[in-house]
Amino acid sequence: MQTTIWTVDSSVDNLITYPQIQQAAQFLKQNEVVAFPTETVYGLGGNAESDEAVAKIYEAKGRPGDNPLIIHISDRQQLNSFVEEIPEKASRLMDEFWPGPLTVILNKKEARLSDxxxxxxxxxxxRMPDHPVALAIIKACGLPIxxxxxxxxxxxxxTTAAHVAEDLNGRIAAIVDGGPTGVGVESTVVDCTEExxxxxxxxxxxxxxxAAVVGEIRMDPALSDKTKAPKAPGMKYRHYAPNAPLYLVDSSREKIxxxxxEKRREGLLVGMLTTEENQAFYDADKVIACGSRSRLETVAGSLYETLRAFNDSPVNIIFGEVFPEHGLGNAIMNRLKKASGQPVIS
Structure with a gap:
């Protein structure tokens, strides 16, 4: 398969009228899959009502078939066609954070979306993404994606179209290049089917x-207990991993x-994932700062690009610093632990 790549200036007015957007929408109507930017990461979109299109998503990614997908919309009215009801707390969260990096789990209607x-x-x-290109494509095709x-x-x-092409060129119909994404880590997923x-x-x-919007919030026990089965899309399997094994270390810079x-004396090439504050301290074969520890949004924004950057050097092992597990650091550590798949060294 030849993958078509379109470049779109996401800052222009009336983006929905642009030929590239219309062509991407037409591909989606024909049950092809198209990659496009959101405010978090690039998404691989397909018609959520079509078994054929959804099967192409799983095939292109090599994604396990028991791992559910997030449905993207451009208008809350679209929910009426496939959601039974919208609980009051879910509605308040949508009012506050949509469009934006928030995914809400609701009870669905039968016989509309692909099983x-x-x-x-x-x-x-x-969820409703907060990116003009994503919203324009979804509006243009008129489908839940x-x-x-x-x-x-x-x-x-x-987090860039080049990353998409690196993985999926020749495996999908098209890529819409709308520039680099912003948030960097994926959306927060909240189950609103419970009180x-x-x-x-x-x-x-x-x-x-x-919590500032709806009061009490609970965390899924599976986030901290590996014996519990996770319920969220994309959380069941190891993700985000660079080619070399990644080990997170909760210790001093001297210990790291x-x-x-030790690993270099064993003849290994060692990579170090750190922050701007500590980058000059480490002596390793590849040292990459993924942002500033004092501004975690910069870490989130460049985390995946940093993990991919280690694949461009012949390191055999990577050590990584840890972050406080509250606020945005919670999401960062969740992704790093998924990328590592190993217990944190302390």
Whole structure:
């Protein structure tokens, strides 16, 4: 398959009228899959009402078929066609954070969405992205769009069109290049089918922000207990991993440098994932800062690009610093732990 790549200036007016947007929408109507930018990461979109289109998403990504997809909309009226009801707390969260990096889980209506998109669950995960290109494409095609991240399953999520092409060129119909994304980590997923909303995946909206709107918020036990089965889309399997094994270290810079020295004496090339504040301290074969520790939004914004950057150097092992697990740091650590798949070294 030849992948068409269109470049779109997301700052222009009346974006929905542009030929590239209309062509992308036409592809989606024909049950092809198209990658496009959102405010979090690039998504791989397909018609959420079509088994054929959803199957192409899973095939292109190599994604396990029991891993549900998030449905993207451009207008809250679209919810009426596939959601039973919108609880009051869910409505308040939508009022505050849509469009934006918040996914809400609701009870679904039967016989509208593809069962492949929701893997037969009685619920559906849905969000309204805060990106002009994504909104224009969804409006132009008039369909709810199933869209996981536009990368091969298990690899770091894409924050540029080049990342998408690196993974999926030749595997999907088209890529709409709208420039780099902003938030960097995926949306927060909140289950609103219960009286007290439950955060199933931390992301661009923090638990503290959610609680300020609806009061008490619970965290899914699976976020801290590996014996519990996660319920959120994209949380069941290892994700975001660079090619070399990643080990997170909760210790002093001196201790981390000792670990680096030990591995180099063993003949390994060592990478170090750090922050701007500590970058000059470490002596390793590849040292990359993923942002500033004092501004965690910069870490979130460049985290996946940093993980991919280690693949451009022949490192055998990567050590990474840890971050406080509250606020946006909760989402950052969730992604780093998923990328590592190993217990944190302390």
């Amino acid at each position: 492949k998109a929701t893997v037969g669950l009685a619920t559906v995960a849905v 199933a869209a996981p991240s536009a990368n091969m399953s298990g690899r770091p999520s894409p 007290i909303p439950v955060v199933l995946r931390p992301g661009g909206i923090t638990a503290e922000q959610l 440098q000792q670990l680096i020295n």
